[in-house]
Amino acid sequence: MGGSGWVSFGKRKKINEAKNNVQINKHVRGLSDDECETDELVSLVGTDCDSDDEDTCGKFPTFFMPKSMADYEWEVGTYFISKEEFIKAIRTYGLQNERNLKIGKNDKKKRVRVTCLGSKGKCGWIAYCAYVPIVQTWQLRKIVDKHTCCREFNNRLMNAKWLSGRIENTVRENLTVKVVHIREKGLRKWKVSISHTMSFRARSMAANNIDGSFTKQYKRIYDYAHELRRSNSGSTIKLKVEDHDGAKIFQRFYICLKARFGGELLTVMARDAKDQMLPLAYAVVEVENKYTWSWFLDILIDDLGGRPNIRPKP
Template identity: 20%
Template sequence: MSSEEECVLVLVHCSGKIKKKSKKYGVKFTDREPLSVFITSSNSLSDLKSSILQKLGVFGSKFVKKIFYKIPIAVVSSGVMYDTFVLAADEDIRVLFHCVRSFPEVRIHELYAKLEVTLDSSGASAPVHSSTAAGGASCSAPANQSSVLQVASPSFAADLVPTVAVRTVRSPNEGVLQQTFLGESSRATDDELQEFGEPDQVENAMRDDDSDQEPHYPPHFSTLNLEALGEHPAGIATVGGSSTEFQIGQSFQSKDKAVLSVKDYSIRRGVEYRVLESDHLKYHGKCKDFGKSCSWLIRISLRARKGTWEVRRYNGPHTCLATSIFSDHRQLDYHVICARIFPLVSADAAVPIKVLQQATEADYGFKPSYRKVWKAKQKAVAQIYGEWEESYAELPRWMLGVELTMPGTVTVLQTSPVRVVDQIDESTVYFHRLFWTFPLCVEAFQHCKPLVSIDGTHLYGKYGGTLLLAIAQDGNSNILPIAFALVEGENAESWAFFLSNLRRHVTPQEGILVISDRHNGIKSALEDPVNGWLPPRAYRAYCILSQHNRPGILKCNLRG
């Protein structure tokens, strides 16, 4: 994809209905299971229609009669006002991209496709042939395969950011503006809206909501950059992205890239191969049906002088049939998946595994197991942020950097020695505990209420552990974290480490109230005179979570 070409992800509704204008949001499309389709600025209307039919699996039996665009026309205090606009020609795609640029508040744009069954002259179903009307509008489903990028995804909708001001955006092309907002030829008529006004056969399965509130969808796809599937940063092994045949003499920068390219080729062709040899000098594979119905083989070797891997022998293409009916593919391992999902994980490390699973399925046509995708994500995270051991080894450097950047920062690191049999290796130490606080937190606590809430939360990384926190509260009841600690778990020693440093560096004031749960480790640390939390210097309150009539209400039981 060229850098000048624009790409946008749209929802395509093919069932449900178009609800007429409301005072708050205007027109609204209703469909519980819309399609997700990528449209590029170079796509034609015929490409878009073909893509919808291919995605639905009805290519040849149905055709797209008309496509409505839920076009944003103004931003108001309650959200975005919409109207309907008919995509009737290739030039109308420009209108959609104009609205994408003009209304950044709309994260996901929506279309409604009206489908009809294709009939021949006798009234029976007939194959569909491509035809284009004047002006570039396709009046039947095209026979050529769509070039629109497609990604399967869960349901989602625009996550709007309300603003106070009302504004409309004028296009530099007045013709486009007129066609978008004033053009009668492309605007959906009341009769057309009425045609969609009655619920179809799937309407009973949908929620019957006639309110003006926008439907709520899971938010993670609103910010997920699915366009990143086709982008790969330098230095990361990538897959080939196509099923084109290899050429003798074709070179790769590394063995990883060569192997990924061979696997990608096999997955997209729907065939499998077996690895005969694989070492630091060569990679040799044959089709699993080699010698029976197929003669496909490939041999890739290292060219030491050039430092590249080169295809030295190749018999292709496959002459066997791709008859696999399985949902997974042998060559679709977590290394291949990692190369595909790397840009998505790089953009959002919290992206759910199921989302990555669906994105991989949309790209390859095979659905990998949850565990494969989980391992692929872990590998991608390690490539982006480093291994767990590397991260822990960077802690002293991070502490020094924070202290230099933010003078007054307090960091306390505890390590444990390495024991080999009965001997102590003094050259190596293990991470044990870390306490830190920032100067702004220390200063802010001087202006807060004389109380602190302390608690811990479990960490679910490779080495586990617990994050301990101290929270303060200002005069307006706003909460403020003031101290942090990474420890091995909640016990008397770890709480003593945290509370002693909290007292020494952050809360030296007298008469402070400590709110906590009834953990025995906290009780032991607070009752230790060395830590400085005994009355009258400090007092304790238990925080109990009510599980009965009003869950979520915190009650404090003061203990002197």
């Protein structure tokens, strides 16, 4: 009776035997002792799992990168959407926990083994992740989640791609952040000495990612224009683009919002280092007069770090 929702007796026996072979040690967890390549212990996707024996249908979590992987506890059976995501998780775990992990050069399409180089390579921590064809994703098949080594400062896991993701917010706020500041952050936060070349490459990669996100935002400018028109009936929205090699390049955007209620729009413009004008702040007030302008400018000056003047009485 091997139809949908059922597990044949032979397969069930094989599964139970494999489960019995899992070591009881709480730090050693795996779907089998010998890194088997069978798929019997993964979730049986596509079946109804109506059998009373729920153990035959494993339910495993999908990995999502937490805010911090310090003291992270790995769970055998966890799914990863790709090999790259698993390796990224390993790098983050190793760097945040100061563990010198080695990502083995195994079969790139089927399996990845990770070991710890601590205690001169004698640390017992290992992780084994393999591609599971039945679910077309990667799964943590075995983990020995206990270190027998001391923490190490000079970690070999650091690379420019991983670092670029960690400094992206810093670069977004300051596109000209100095390389020396990136190196100082690496030493202070992860206790890793980062070379000048790696820091420079990481900053460039982060800047490229930021430019890419800006490009994606401009691709949605039509959606923005339609939403303005939908939510502000009677308003005038004009969008001008330029055709360049078959692609639409943003050129101009005109907005004149019309609402049922009156009011005045106060705007402050600024000039940047390249002598370009840009809107700095705006406010909607009931009427334009000395008091509303003072109220607006006091808040703006306070935001810019200055001391607001005493606002006049109404």
